[in-house]
Amino acid sequence: MSDTIAFGTEAWIKQLQVELNNSEAYAEAARNWEGDIYFIIKAAGSALSEDVYMYLDLWHGECRQAGIANPADFSPEFTIAGKVKSFKDVIDKKTDPMKAMITGKLKLKGNMAKMMRNVKAANQLVLCCTCIPTNFPLE
Amino acid sequence: MWYFRSPQMVFGEAALEHLDTLAGKRAFIVTDRTMVDLGFVNIIADHLQQAGLRHAVFSRVEPEPSLQTVYAGATELAAYAPDWIIGLGGGSAIDAAKAMWVLYENPDLSLEEINPFEPLNLRRKARLIAIPTTSGTGSEATWGAVLTDTGEQRKIAAGGPEMLPDIAIVDPSLPAKMPLRLTADTGMDVLTHAVEGYTATFHNDFTDGLCLKAIDLVFEYLPRVIKNGTADMEAREKMHNAATLAGLGFGNSMAALAHSLGHSLGAIFHVPHGRAVGLFLPCTIEFIRRGETPTRFYQISRFLGLPAATPAEGAESLAQAVKELSVAVGQPTSIKNALNASQTDFEAALDTLVDRAEADSLITMGARIPTTAETYRLFRYAYEGKAIDF
Numbered sequence: 001m002s003d004t005i006a007f008g009t010e011a012w013i014k015q016l017q018v019e020l021n022n023s024e025a026y027a028e029a030a031r032n033w034e035g036d037i038y039f040i041i042k043a044a045g046s047a048l049s050e051d052v053y054m055y056l057d058l059w060h061g062e063c064r065q066a067g068i069a070n071p072a073d074f075s076p077e078f079t080i081a082g083k084v085k086s087f088k089d090v091i092d093k094k095t096d097p098m099k100a101m102i103t104g105k106l107k108l109k110g111n112m113a114k115m116m117r118n119v120k121a122a123n124q125l126v127l128c129c130t131c132i133p134t135n136f137p138l139e
Numbered sequence: 140m141w142y143f144r145s146p147q148m149v150f151g152e153a154a155l156e157h158l159d160t161l162a163g164k165r166a167f168i169v170t171d172r173t174m175v176d177l178g179f180v181n182i183i184a185d186h187l188q189q190a191g192l193r194h195a196v197f198s199r200v201e202p203e204p205s206l207q208t209v210y211a212g213a214t215e216l217a218a219y220a221p222d223w224i225i226g227l228g229g230g231s232a233i234d235a236a237k238a239m240w241v242l243y244e245n246p247d248l249s250l251e252e253i254n255p256f257e258p259l260n261l262r263r264k265a266r267l268i269a270i271p272t273t274s275g276t277g278s279e280a281t282w283g284a285v286l287t288d289t290g291e292q293r294k295i296a297a298g299g300p301e302m303l304p305d306i307a308i309v310d311p312s313l314p315a316k317m318p319l320r321l322t323a324d325t326g327m328d329v330l331t332h333a334v335e336g337y338t339a340t341f342h343n344d345f346t347d348g349l350c351l352k353a354i355d356l357v358f359e360y361l362p363r364v365i366k367n368g369t370a371d372m373e374a375r376e377k378m379h380n381a382a383t384l385a386g387l388g389f390g391n392s393m394a395a396l397a398h399s400l401g402h403s404l405g406a407i408f409h410v411p412h413g414r415a416v417g418l419f420l421p422c423t424i425e426f427i428r429r430g431e432t433p434t435r436f437y438q439i440s441r442f443l444g445l446p447a448a449t450p451a452e453g454a455e456s457l458a459q460a461v462k463e464l465s466v467a468v469g470q471p472t473s474i475k476n477a478l479n480a481s482q483t484d485f486e487a488a489l490d491t492l493v494d495r496a497e498a499d500s501l502i503t504m505g506a507r508i509p510t511t512a513e514t515y516r517l518f519r520y521a522y523e524g525k526a527i528d529f
Contacts, residue, residue, distance in 0.1 A: 028511055029497075096340060098500075101256045102300070103140050113251035116296070119500035123508065 004135040008041045008052040010068045017066035019128040026128055027061035030121035034059055040081035047137040078110030088136045091129045143345040143391050144300060146307040154310035158186035166194045167221035169212060169236035170228045183227055195219045203287045204235040206250050213242035225268045230276025233269045234284035237302045240267050250286060253297035261301040269304035272313040274378040275325025275413050277332055277386015279307035287406060293495055294402040309383050311376035315369055323468040326361040326378060327417025329353060329385045331397050336389030338435045339504045349388035351442050356381035365468045396423040399499035403492050408478050417470055418477055421458040422517060425527035428454035430507030473524025485522055492518055
Protein backbone atom coordinates (compact mmCIF):
# COMPACT_ATOMS: atom_id res chain seq x y z
CA MET A 1 0.00 0.00 0.00
CA SER A 2 2.97 2.29 0.52
CA ASP A 3 3.37 2.90 -3.22
CA THR A 4 -0.25 3.79 -3.70
CA ILE A 5 -2.19 6.98 -3.11
CA ALA A 6 -5.42 7.00 -1.17
CA PHE A 7 -8.46 7.85 -3.28
CA GLY A 8 -10.31 10.93 -2.14
CA THR A 9 -7.24 12.73 -0.79
CA GLU A 10 -5.48 15.93 -1.78
CA ALA A 11 -2.51 13.85 -2.94
CA TRP A 12 -4.69 11.78 -5.24
CA ILE A 13 -6.46 14.65 -6.93
CA LYS A 14 -3.17 16.53 -7.31
CA GLN A 15 -1.69 13.44 -8.93
CA LEU A 16 -4.64 13.36 -11.31
CA GLN A 17 -3.84 16.96 -12.23
CA VAL A 18 -0.29 15.87 -13.04
CA GLU A 19 -1.51 12.93 -15.11
CA LEU A 20 -3.95 15.12 -17.05
CA ASN A 21 -1.36 17.77 -17.76
CA ASN A 22 1.15 15.15 -18.90
CA SER A 23 -1.31 13.43 -21.23
CA GLU A 24 -1.11 14.42 -24.86
CA ALA A 25 -4.16 12.29 -25.57
CA TYR A 26 -6.21 14.15 -22.96
CA ALA A 27 -4.96 17.52 -24.19
CA GLU A 28 -6.07 16.64 -27.69
CA ALA A 29 -9.41 15.12 -26.78
CA ALA A 30 -10.33 17.93 -24.37
CA ARG A 31 -9.00 20.79 -26.48
CA ASN A 32 -12.47 22.34 -26.70
CA TRP A 33 -13.55 21.58 -23.14
CA GLU A 34 -14.33 24.41 -20.76
CA GLY A 35 -15.80 23.48 -17.41
CA ASP A 36 -15.10 22.47 -13.84
CA ILE A 37 -16.19 19.35 -12.01
CA TYR A 38 -16.80 18.05 -8.52
CA PHE A 39 -16.20 14.38 -7.97
CA ILE A 40 -18.36 13.72 -4.91
CA ILE A 41 -17.31 10.56 -3.11
CA LYS A 42 -20.09 9.35 -0.87
CA ALA A 43 -19.00 8.26 2.58
CA ALA A 44 -21.74 5.66 2.90
CA GLY A 45 -20.38 2.14 2.74
CA SER A 46 -16.75 3.27 2.93
CA ALA A 47 -14.07 4.08 5.45
CA LEU A 48 -14.62 7.80 4.86
CA SER A 49 -16.11 9.74 7.74
CA GLU A 50 -17.89 12.19 5.47
CA ASP A 51 -18.51 12.86 1.78
CA VAL A 52 -15.42 14.09 -0.05
CA TYR A 53 -15.54 16.76 -2.75
CA MET A 54 -12.67 16.61 -5.24
CA TYR A 55 -12.51 19.68 -7.46
CA LEU A 56 -11.07 19.87 -10.97
CA ASP A 57 -10.93 22.98 -13.14
CA LEU A 58 -10.52 21.79 -16.72
CA TRP A 59 -9.83 24.24 -19.49
CA HIS A 60 -8.96 23.43 -23.10
CA GLY A 61 -7.04 20.27 -22.39
CA GLU A 62 -5.37 21.60 -19.26
CA CYS A 63 -6.17 21.02 -15.60
CA ARG A 64 -5.75 24.48 -14.09
CA GLN A 65 -6.67 23.63 -10.51
CA ALA A 66 -7.27 20.53 -8.45
CA GLY A 67 -7.89 19.93 -4.79
CA ILE A 68 -10.17 18.78 -2.02
CA ALA A 69 -12.92 21.32 -1.42
CA ASN A 70 -15.84 22.08 0.81
CA PRO A 71 -19.23 21.70 -0.87
CA ALA A 72 -19.80 25.45 -0.93
CA ASP A 73 -16.34 26.42 -2.20
CA PHE A 74 -17.28 26.17 -5.87
CA SER A 75 -20.35 25.91 -8.07
CA PRO A 76 -18.92 23.62 -10.73
CA GLU A 77 -20.61 23.06 -14.05
CA PHE A 78 -20.69 19.30 -13.49
CA THR A 79 -20.86 16.93 -10.56
CA ILE A 80 -20.27 13.20 -10.64
CA ALA A 81 -21.29 11.50 -7.42
CA GLY A 82 -21.07 7.92 -6.24
CA LYS A 83 -19.82 5.46 -3.69
CA VAL A 84 -16.13 4.61 -3.36
CA LYS A 85 -16.85 1.16 -4.79
CA SER A 86 -18.45 2.66 -7.90
CA PHE A 87 -15.46 4.91 -8.55
CA LYS A 88 -13.14 1.96 -7.88
CA ASP A 89 -14.93 -0.24 -10.42
CA VAL A 90 -14.53 2.45 -13.07
CA ILE A 91 -10.90 3.21 -12.25
CA ASP A 92 -10.10 -0.52 -12.15
CA LYS A 93 -11.76 -0.78 -15.60
CA LYS A 94 -14.28 -3.28 -14.28
CA THR A 95 -17.13 -0.96 -15.24
CA ASP A 96 -17.34 1.35 -18.22
CA PRO A 97 -17.90 4.92 -16.99
CA MET A 98 -20.84 5.42 -19.34
CA LYS A 99 -22.43 2.21 -18.05
CA ALA A 100 -21.86 3.35 -14.48
CA MET A 101 -23.73 6.55 -15.22
CA ILE A 102 -26.57 4.90 -17.18
CA THR A 103 -27.17 2.43 -14.37
CA GLY A 104 -27.04 5.18 -11.75
CA LYS A 105 -23.92 3.88 -9.99
CA LEU A 106 -22.40 7.27 -10.71
CA LYS A 107 -24.78 10.20 -10.87
CA LEU A 108 -23.89 12.92 -13.33
CA LYS A 109 -25.39 16.39 -13.13
CA GLY A 110 -24.74 19.33 -15.42
CA ASN A 111 -25.18 20.34 -19.03
CA MET A 112 -25.84 16.95 -20.58
CA ALA A 113 -25.74 18.17 -24.17
CA LYS A 114 -22.22 19.46 -23.57
CA MET A 115 -21.14 16.28 -21.85
CA MET A 116 -22.48 14.09 -24.66
CA ARG A 117 -20.41 16.04 -27.18
CA ASN A 118 -17.27 15.47 -25.15
CA VAL A 119 -17.36 11.77 -24.36
CA LYS A 120 -13.93 11.31 -25.90
CA ALA A 121 -12.46 13.82 -23.43
CA ALA A 122 -14.26 12.13 -20.55
CA ASN A 123 -12.85 8.82 -21.68
CA GLN A 124 -9.30 10.20 -21.61
CA LEU A 125 -9.90 11.68 -18.17
CA VAL A 126 -10.86 8.25 -16.88
CA LEU A 127 -7.77 6.76 -18.50
CA CYS A 128 -5.64 9.30 -16.60
CA CYS A 129 -7.32 8.15 -13.37
CA THR A 130 -6.34 4.58 -14.15
CA CYS A 131 -2.68 5.64 -14.33
CA ILE A 132 -2.63 6.52 -10.63
CA PRO A 133 -1.67 3.66 -8.30
CA THR A 134 -4.61 3.93 -5.98
CA ASN A 135 -5.86 2.45 -2.74
CA PHE A 136 -9.50 2.89 -2.01
CA PRO A 137 -11.02 3.63 1.41
CA LEU A 138 -13.45 0.76 1.28
CA GLU A 139 -15.16 -0.29 4.49
CA MET B 140 -24.51 -4.59 -13.90
CA TRP B 141 -26.37 -4.02 -17.13
CA TYR B 142 -29.85 -4.39 -18.54
CA PHE B 143 -31.48 -6.10 -21.49
CA ARG B 144 -34.52 -4.23 -22.68
CA SER B 145 -37.00 -5.19 -25.36
CA PRO B 146 -40.39 -4.02 -26.52
CA GLN B 147 -43.16 -6.55 -26.85
CA MET B 148 -42.41 -7.96 -30.29
CA VAL B 149 -45.26 -8.66 -32.67
CA PHE B 150 -43.91 -10.10 -35.90
CA GLY B 151 -44.83 -12.05 -38.99
CA GLU B 152 -47.68 -11.97 -41.46
CA ALA B 153 -50.70 -9.92 -40.31
CA ALA B 154 -48.83 -8.60 -37.28
CA LEU B 155 -50.64 -5.28 -37.75
CA GLU B 156 -53.80 -6.96 -36.50
CA HIS B 157 -52.38 -6.58 -33.01
CA LEU B 158 -53.51 -2.96 -33.24
CA ASP B 159 -57.11 -4.19 -33.15
CA THR B 160 -56.59 -5.22 -29.53
CA LEU B 161 -55.33 -1.88 -28.19
CA ALA B 162 -57.11 -0.37 -25.23
CA GLY B 163 -57.26 3.40 -25.15
CA LYS B 164 -58.97 6.50 -26.47
CA ARG B 165 -56.71 8.37 -28.85
CA ALA B 166 -53.66 7.53 -30.95
CA PHE B 167 -51.30 9.99 -32.58
CA ILE B 168 -49.51 8.71 -35.68
CA VAL B 169 -46.08 10.19 -36.44
CA THR B 170 -45.07 9.47 -40.00
CA ASP B 171 -44.06 10.95 -43.35
CA ARG B 172 -45.86 11.90 -46.52
CA THR B 173 -44.84 8.73 -48.35
CA MET B 174 -46.61 6.57 -45.77
CA VAL B 175 -49.78 8.55 -46.42
CA ASP B 176 -49.39 8.23 -50.19
CA LEU B 177 -48.73 4.48 -50.00
CA GLY B 178 -51.94 4.02 -48.03
CA PHE B 179 -50.16 2.71 -44.94
CA VAL B 180 -51.62 5.39 -42.69
CA ASN B 181 -55.12 4.38 -43.79
CA ILE B 182 -54.35 0.74 -42.98
CA ILE B 183 -53.22 1.72 -39.48
CA ALA B 184 -56.28 3.96 -39.08
CA ASP B 185 -58.59 1.07 -39.98
CA HIS B 186 -57.00 -1.10 -37.30
CA LEU B 187 -57.28 1.68 -34.74
CA GLN B 188 -60.93 2.05 -35.61
CA GLN B 189 -61.37 -1.67 -34.95
CA ALA B 190 -59.93 -1.04 -31.51
CA GLY B 191 -62.26 1.91 -30.93
CA LEU B 192 -59.49 4.52 -30.92
CA ARG B 193 -59.69 7.92 -32.55
CA HIS B 194 -56.52 9.13 -34.23
CA ALA B 195 -54.63 12.12 -35.57
CA VAL B 196 -51.72 12.17 -37.98
CA PHE B 197 -48.51 14.19 -38.13
CA SER B 198 -47.03 13.38 -41.54
CA ARG B 199 -44.31 15.99 -41.91
CA VAL B 200 -41.30 13.96 -40.74
CA GLU B 201 -38.48 14.34 -43.23
CA PRO B 202 -35.50 12.03 -43.78
CA GLU B 203 -32.92 12.75 -41.03
CA PRO B 204 -35.56 14.55 -38.94
CA SER B 205 -34.70 18.02 -37.71
CA LEU B 206 -35.13 19.43 -34.24
CA GLN B 207 -37.63 21.91 -35.65
CA THR B 208 -39.82 19.13 -37.03
CA VAL B 209 -39.81 17.35 -33.69
CA TYR B 210 -40.78 20.51 -31.83
CA ALA B 211 -43.60 21.16 -34.33
CA GLY B 212 -44.89 17.61 -34.00
CA ALA B 213 -44.66 17.73 -30.22
CA THR B 214 -46.89 20.81 -30.18
CA GLU B 215 -49.57 19.02 -32.19
CA LEU B 216 -49.13 15.92 -30.09
CA ALA B 217 -49.68 17.83 -26.87
CA ALA B 218 -52.79 19.47 -28.28
CA TYR B 219 -54.27 16.09 -29.21
CA ALA B 220 -53.33 14.48 -25.87
CA PRO B 221 -53.22 10.84 -26.98
CA ASP B 222 -52.68 7.80 -24.82
CA TRP B 223 -50.87 5.99 -27.66
CA ILE B 224 -48.19 7.37 -29.96
CA ILE B 225 -47.44 5.39 -33.11
CA GLY B 226 -44.20 5.86 -35.02
CA LEU B 227 -44.87 4.59 -38.55
CA GLY B 228 -42.13 4.57 -41.17
CA GLY B 229 -38.40 4.23 -41.33
CA GLY B 230 -36.06 5.18 -38.54
CA SER B 231 -36.71 8.88 -39.11
CA ALA B 232 -40.41 8.64 -38.27
CA ILE B 233 -39.86 6.32 -35.32
CA ASP B 234 -37.01 8.42 -33.93
CA ALA B 235 -39.11 11.57 -34.33
CA ALA B 236 -41.99 9.86 -32.52
CA LYS B 237 -39.70 8.94 -29.63
CA ALA B 238 -38.44 12.50 -29.30
CA MET B 239 -41.94 14.02 -29.56
CA TRP B 240 -43.06 11.60 -26.85
CA VAL B 241 -40.31 12.85 -24.54
CA LEU B 242 -41.41 16.45 -25.09
CA TYR B 243 -45.07 15.52 -24.60
CA GLU B 244 -44.24 14.07 -21.21
CA ASN B 245 -41.65 16.76 -20.37
CA PRO B 246 -42.79 20.03 -21.97
CA ASP B 247 -39.99 22.06 -20.40
CA LEU B 248 -37.19 19.85 -21.69
CA SER B 249 -35.12 20.71 -24.77
CA LEU B 250 -34.14 17.96 -27.18
CA GLU B 251 -30.43 18.52 -26.58
CA GLU B 252 -30.96 17.80 -22.91
CA ILE B 253 -32.18 14.25 -23.48
CA ASN B 254 -29.58 11.88 -22.09
CA PRO B 255 -29.39 8.35 -20.76
CA PHE B 256 -28.30 9.40 -17.28
CA GLU B 257 -31.40 11.11 -15.95
CA PRO B 258 -34.97 9.80 -15.69
CA LEU B 259 -37.46 11.04 -18.27
CA ASN B 260 -40.52 9.76 -16.41
CA LEU B 261 -42.24 8.60 -19.57
CA ARG B 262 -45.51 6.64 -19.76
CA ARG B 263 -47.44 8.99 -17.48
CA LYS B 264 -49.42 10.24 -20.48
CA ALA B 265 -48.86 7.81 -23.34
CA ARG B 266 -47.12 4.70 -24.57
CA LEU B 267 -45.26 4.17 -27.82
CA ILE B 268 -45.78 1.71 -30.65
CA ALA B 269 -43.15 1.49 -33.39
CA ILE B 270 -44.09 0.10 -36.78
CA PRO B 271 -41.11 -0.05 -39.15
CA THR B 272 -41.78 0.11 -42.87
CA THR B 273 -38.13 -0.21 -43.82
CA SER B 274 -35.75 -2.97 -42.79
CA GLY B 275 -32.81 -1.05 -41.42
CA THR B 276 -32.54 1.21 -38.44
CA GLY B 277 -33.94 -1.17 -35.85
CA SER B 278 -35.30 1.93 -34.13
CA GLU B 279 -38.35 -0.08 -33.13
CA ALA B 280 -36.09 -2.04 -30.77
CA THR B 281 -33.77 0.68 -29.43
CA TRP B 282 -33.97 3.60 -27.02
CA GLY B 283 -32.03 6.04 -29.16
CA ALA B 284 -33.25 8.74 -31.51
CA VAL B 285 -30.97 10.35 -34.06
CA LEU B 286 -32.01 13.90 -34.85
CA THR B 287 -30.38 16.59 -36.95
CA ASP B 288 -29.53 20.10 -35.87
CA THR B 289 -29.74 21.64 -39.33
CA GLY B 290 -28.28 24.93 -38.14
CA GLU B 291 -25.09 23.35 -36.89
CA GLN B 292 -25.12 20.47 -39.41
CA ARG B 293 -24.82 18.09 -36.50
CA LYS B 294 -26.51 14.82 -35.67
CA ILE B 295 -27.75 14.55 -32.13
CA ALA B 296 -28.05 11.15 -30.52
CA ALA B 297 -30.88 11.74 -28.07
CA GLY B 298 -31.66 8.73 -26.00
CA GLY B 299 -32.58 7.27 -22.68
CA PRO B 300 -33.58 3.74 -21.70
CA GLU B 301 -37.19 4.76 -21.15
CA MET B 302 -37.49 5.74 -24.81
CA LEU B 303 -37.67 2.10 -25.88
CA PRO B 304 -41.04 1.53 -27.59
CA ASP B 305 -43.59 -0.50 -25.62
CA ILE B 306 -44.60 -2.50 -28.67
CA ALA B 307 -42.80 -3.13 -31.96
CA ILE B 308 -44.92 -4.42 -34.82
CA VAL B 309 -42.69 -6.04 -37.41
CA ASP B 310 -45.03 -6.86 -40.28
CA PRO B 311 -43.29 -8.00 -43.48
CA SER B 312 -46.02 -6.63 -45.73
CA LEU B 313 -44.88 -3.08 -45.05
CA PRO B 314 -41.37 -3.14 -46.57
CA ALA B 315 -42.44 -5.44 -49.41
CA LYS B 316 -42.32 -2.72 -52.05
CA MET B 317 -39.38 -0.77 -50.68
CA PRO B 318 -37.27 0.60 -53.56
CA LEU B 319 -34.15 -1.49 -54.15
CA ARG B 320 -31.75 1.37 -53.48
CA LEU B 321 -33.38 2.02 -50.13
CA THR B 322 -33.32 -1.73 -49.49
CA ALA B 323 -29.57 -1.82 -50.04
CA ASP B 324 -28.95 1.28 -47.90
CA THR B 325 -31.01 -0.01 -45.01
CA GLY B 326 -29.61 -3.53 -45.35
CA MET B 327 -26.08 -2.21 -44.85
CA ASP B 328 -27.35 -0.37 -41.79
CA VAL B 329 -28.56 -3.68 -40.38
CA LEU B 330 -25.17 -5.27 -40.97
CA THR B 331 -23.34 -2.36 -39.35
CA HIS B 332 -25.60 -2.47 -36.30
CA ALA B 333 -25.04 -6.17 -35.90
CA VAL B 334 -21.26 -6.14 -36.39
CA GLU B 335 -20.80 -3.15 -34.10
CA GLY B 336 -23.27 -4.55 -31.57
CA TYR B 337 -21.19 -7.73 -31.42
CA THR B 338 -17.85 -5.96 -31.15
CA ALA B 339 -18.61 -2.77 -29.18
CA THR B 340 -17.27 -2.47 -25.66
CA PHE B 341 -20.75 -3.03 -24.22
CA HIS B 342 -21.20 -6.41 -25.96
CA ASN B 343 -22.69 -9.06 -23.73
CA ASP B 344 -24.00 -12.62 -23.72
CA PHE B 345 -27.59 -11.48 -24.14
CA THR B 346 -26.91 -9.60 -27.38
CA ASP B 347 -24.24 -11.75 -29.06
CA GLY B 348 -26.68 -14.28 -30.47
CA LEU B 349 -29.00 -11.60 -31.80
CA CYS B 350 -26.15 -9.87 -33.59
CA LEU B 351 -24.71 -13.05 -35.10
CA LYS B 352 -28.13 -14.15 -36.34
CA ALA B 353 -28.74 -10.75 -37.90
CA ILE B 354 -25.34 -10.83 -39.65
CA ASP B 355 -26.06 -14.28 -41.00
CA LEU B 356 -29.47 -13.20 -42.30
CA VAL B 357 -28.04 -10.13 -44.04
CA PHE B 358 -25.33 -12.05 -45.88
CA GLU B 359 -27.86 -14.65 -47.01
CA TYR B 360 -30.92 -12.58 -47.78
CA LEU B 361 -29.88 -9.03 -48.70
CA PRO B 362 -28.43 -10.10 -52.08
CA ARG B 363 -31.58 -12.16 -52.68
CA VAL B 364 -33.86 -9.19 -52.02
CA ILE B 365 -31.82 -7.01 -54.33
CA LYS B 366 -31.92 -9.68 -57.03
CA ASN B 367 -35.56 -10.76 -56.71
CA GLY B 368 -37.29 -7.72 -55.21
CA THR B 369 -40.94 -8.09 -54.31
CA ALA B 370 -41.07 -11.57 -55.81
CA ASP B 371 -39.07 -12.93 -52.89
CA MET B 372 -41.22 -12.31 -49.86
CA GLU B 373 -39.31 -14.83 -47.79
CA ALA B 374 -36.14 -12.79 -48.24
CA ARG B 375 -38.04 -9.57 -47.48
CA GLU B 376 -39.37 -11.02 -44.26
CA LYS B 377 -35.96 -12.32 -43.22
CA MET B 378 -34.40 -8.89 -43.78
CA HIS B 379 -37.22 -7.25 -41.84
CA ASN B 380 -36.60 -9.60 -38.94
CA ALA B 381 -32.83 -9.10 -39.25
CA ALA B 382 -33.26 -5.35 -38.84
CA THR B 383 -35.16 -5.77 -35.60
CA LEU B 384 -32.80 -8.45 -34.28
CA ALA B 385 -29.84 -6.19 -34.99
CA GLY B 386 -31.70 -3.32 -33.32
CA LEU B 387 -32.23 -5.41 -30.21
CA GLY B 388 -28.60 -6.46 -30.37
CA PHE B 389 -26.88 -3.12 -30.71
CA GLY B 390 -29.61 -1.40 -28.71
CA ASN B 391 -28.60 -3.43 -25.71
CA SER B 392 -24.88 -3.19 -26.38
CA MET B 393 -23.86 -0.22 -28.50
CA ALA B 394 -22.90 0.97 -31.96
CA ALA B 395 -19.40 2.31 -32.51
CA LEU B 396 -16.90 3.99 -34.79
CA ALA B 397 -18.59 3.35 -38.16
CA HIS B 398 -21.63 5.14 -36.77
CA SER B 399 -19.72 8.16 -35.51
CA LEU B 400 -17.99 8.56 -38.89
CA GLY B 401 -21.23 7.85 -40.76
CA HIS B 402 -23.26 10.29 -38.69
CA SER B 403 -20.73 12.99 -39.48
CA LEU B 404 -20.68 12.28 -43.22
CA GLY B 405 -24.47 12.08 -43.31
CA ALA B 406 -24.99 15.33 -41.48
CA ILE B 407 -22.69 17.32 -43.73
CA PHE B 408 -23.13 15.68 -47.14
CA HIS B 409 -26.63 14.24 -46.65
CA VAL B 410 -25.61 10.69 -47.46
CA PRO B 411 -28.38 8.28 -46.36
CA HIS B 412 -27.61 6.83 -42.97
CA GLY B 413 -27.29 3.17 -43.97
CA ARG B 414 -25.14 3.98 -46.98
CA ALA B 415 -22.84 6.11 -44.85
CA VAL B 416 -22.31 3.67 -41.99
CA GLY B 417 -22.04 0.71 -44.36
CA LEU B 418 -19.34 2.52 -46.29
CA PHE B 419 -17.29 2.97 -43.13
CA LEU B 420 -17.84 -0.51 -41.73
CA PRO B 421 -14.97 -2.32 -43.49
CA CYS B 422 -12.60 0.62 -42.82
CA THR B 423 -13.36 0.53 -39.13
CA ILE B 424 -12.96 -3.26 -38.92
CA GLU B 425 -9.52 -2.88 -40.52
CA PHE B 426 -8.64 0.02 -38.22
CA ILE B 427 -9.86 -1.45 -34.96
CA ARG B 428 -8.25 -4.83 -35.50
CA ARG B 429 -4.86 -3.08 -35.77
CA GLY B 430 -5.23 -1.70 -32.26
CA GLU B 431 -3.74 -3.08 -29.06
CA THR B 432 -7.02 -4.42 -27.65
CA PRO B 433 -8.11 -7.87 -28.86
CA THR B 434 -11.18 -7.75 -31.06
CA ARG B 435 -14.00 -10.18 -31.81
CA PHE B 436 -14.30 -9.78 -35.57
CA TYR B 437 -12.75 -13.19 -36.16
CA GLN B 438 -15.57 -14.80 -34.18
CA ILE B 439 -18.04 -13.38 -36.68
CA SER B 440 -15.96 -14.72 -39.54
CA ARG B 441 -15.86 -18.17 -37.95
CA PHE B 442 -19.64 -18.05 -37.53
CA LEU B 443 -19.98 -17.20 -41.22
CA GLY B 444 -17.48 -19.85 -42.29
CA LEU B 445 -14.95 -17.30 -43.54
CA PRO B 446 -11.17 -17.83 -43.22
CA ALA B 447 -10.25 -17.01 -39.63
CA ALA B 448 -7.23 -19.06 -38.61
CA THR B 449 -6.00 -16.04 -36.64
CA PRO B 450 -7.83 -13.01 -35.26
CA ALA B 451 -6.14 -10.83 -37.88
CA GLU B 452 -7.13 -13.11 -40.74
CA GLY B 453 -10.67 -13.31 -39.39
CA ALA B 454 -11.00 -9.54 -39.21
CA GLU B 455 -9.60 -9.09 -42.72
CA SER B 456 -11.96 -11.80 -44.02
CA LEU B 457 -14.91 -10.00 -42.52
CA ALA B 458 -13.87 -6.62 -43.91
CA GLN B 459 -13.46 -8.20 -47.34
CA ALA B 460 -16.83 -9.93 -47.12
CA VAL B 461 -18.50 -6.64 -46.24
CA LYS B 462 -16.86 -4.96 -49.22
CA GLU B 463 -17.98 -7.76 -51.54
CA LEU B 464 -21.52 -7.58 -50.21
CA SER B 465 -21.54 -3.82 -50.75
CA VAL B 466 -20.52 -4.28 -54.36
CA ALA B 467 -23.06 -7.07 -54.84
CA VAL B 468 -25.93 -4.86 -53.69
CA GLY B 469 -24.74 -1.78 -55.56
CA GLN B 470 -23.42 0.23 -52.63
CA PRO B 471 -20.46 2.64 -52.88
CA THR B 472 -17.21 1.48 -51.36
CA SER B 473 -15.64 4.92 -51.18
CA ILE B 474 -16.79 8.36 -50.13
CA LYS B 475 -15.96 9.77 -53.55
CA ASN B 476 -18.41 7.37 -55.13
CA ALA B 477 -21.04 8.12 -52.51
CA LEU B 478 -20.99 11.91 -52.78
CA ASN B 479 -22.35 14.43 -55.16
CA ALA B 480 -19.39 16.59 -54.27
CA SER B 481 -15.89 17.23 -55.55
CA GLN B 482 -12.70 16.32 -53.74
CA THR B 483 -12.26 20.04 -53.13
CA ASP B 484 -15.61 20.14 -51.36
CA PHE B 485 -14.65 17.08 -49.34
CA GLU B 486 -11.30 18.56 -48.30
CA ALA B 487 -12.99 21.84 -47.41
CA ALA B 488 -15.37 19.98 -45.12
CA LEU B 489 -12.76 17.67 -43.59
CA ASP B 490 -12.16 19.68 -40.41
CA THR B 491 -15.88 19.75 -39.72
CA LEU B 492 -16.25 16.06 -40.55
CA VAL B 493 -13.55 15.19 -38.01
CA ASP B 494 -14.97 17.58 -35.43
CA ARG B 495 -18.45 16.11 -35.75
CA ALA B 496 -17.20 12.53 -35.61
CA GLU B 497 -15.19 13.25 -32.47
CA ALA B 498 -18.21 14.86 -30.84
CA ASP B 499 -20.26 11.71 -31.43
CA SER B 500 -20.26 9.65 -28.25
CA LEU B 501 -20.20 6.37 -30.18
CA ILE B 502 -16.58 7.06 -31.17
CA THR B 503 -15.53 5.74 -27.76
CA MET B 504 -17.47 2.49 -27.99
CA GLY B 505 -15.09 0.44 -30.11
CA ALA B 506 -12.04 -1.51 -29.05
CA ARG B 507 -9.83 1.23 -30.53
CA ILE B 508 -10.53 4.95 -30.27
CA PRO B 509 -8.88 6.98 -33.03
CA THR B 510 -6.79 10.02 -32.31
CA THR B 511 -7.69 13.19 -34.14
CA ALA B 512 -4.93 12.55 -36.68
CA GLU B 513 -6.19 9.01 -37.21
CA THR B 514 -9.73 10.28 -37.70
CA TYR B 515 -8.46 12.54 -40.50
CA ARG B 516 -6.71 9.56 -42.07
CA LEU B 517 -9.79 7.38 -41.74
CA PHE B 518 -11.85 9.93 -43.67
CA ARG B 519 -9.13 10.34 -46.32
CA TYR B 520 -8.69 6.59 -46.80
CA ALA B 521 -12.45 6.11 -46.93
CA TYR B 522 -12.67 8.88 -49.52
CA GLU B 523 -10.41 6.89 -51.81
CA GLY B 524 -11.76 3.50 -50.75
CA LYS B 525 -8.26 2.45 -49.65
CA ALA B 526 -7.74 -0.43 -47.25
CA ILE B 527 -6.70 0.83 -43.82
CA ASP B 528 -3.03 0.10 -43.09
CA PHE B 529 -2.47 2.03 -39.86
